[in-house]
Amino acid sequence: MKIVADLHVHTVASGHAYSTVQEIARAAADRGLQMVAITDHGPAMPGSPHRYHFSNMRILPREIYGVEVLRGIEANILDVEGNIDLPDHYQKYMDIVLAGFHKDCFEPGSVEDNTRAMVNAITGGKVDVIVHPGNPAFKIQPEPVVRAAIEHNVLLEINNASLGLVRQGSRENCLELSKLTARLGGRVILGSDAHYAGLVGDLAAAAALAAEAGLTPRQVLNTSRDSIWEFLRQRGRKAYTHPAPRV
DSSP: OOOOEEEEEOOGGGSSOOOOHHHHHHHHHHTTOSEEEEEEEOTTSTTOOOTHHHHGGGGSOSEETTEEEEEEEEEEBOSTTOOBSSOGGGGGGOSEEEEEOOTTTSOOOOHHHHHHHHHHHHHTSSOSEEOOTTOTTSOOOHHHHHHHHHHTTOEEEEEGGGGTTSSTTOHHHHHHHHHHHHHHTOOEEEEOOBSSGGGTTOOHHHHHHHHHHTOOGGGBGGGOHHHHHHHHHHTTOTTOOSSOOOO
């Protein structure tokens, strides 16, 4: 499975990451990637940037070291209604909006409450990707989430970091979600969740799990730049234009 993009990467702006945009683009180029998404944590996360950070991303070059740079966010799901911490006004600046659960922003609830929150985030129209949905700290009912994601063209992530040092115990949940997505004909993305440039494009464990689950390369968005472009158009991301202008 050839991977052309890493769509979940953090810079020093997230407060607990260690590399700059320039360093991340260089690392992506060295990995042979065509595209990288800068997705720092949303403002509700302790240590994260102010919301102005996200509107000002429009000053970033569209291409650095030959790698296309997407302007994004890893927003926080805040409540069972699925609200996120990116005000509506800032949506117009984003190429891609990721969102997920984090303990500092959403207290883990019952399986029913967690599922309701995730489904509402999916159906609310403001989120393109649900990150690390297999996190065992936030147990969910897989089928309602997967079916909602497919119906609303929102992608679930296979998070490479969750298969390593963080969110330990995620693998079984990730595999179940991925198998169900494969069976129902949905799609996923792979994300490194890199907080250091050396981990950009480190997607081997996620790709192996996708294959084990029976997901074909066509069901993994990261395998085609054209598929990413088409997905962003379908999601109505007006900030994003293709071909991207060079700066």
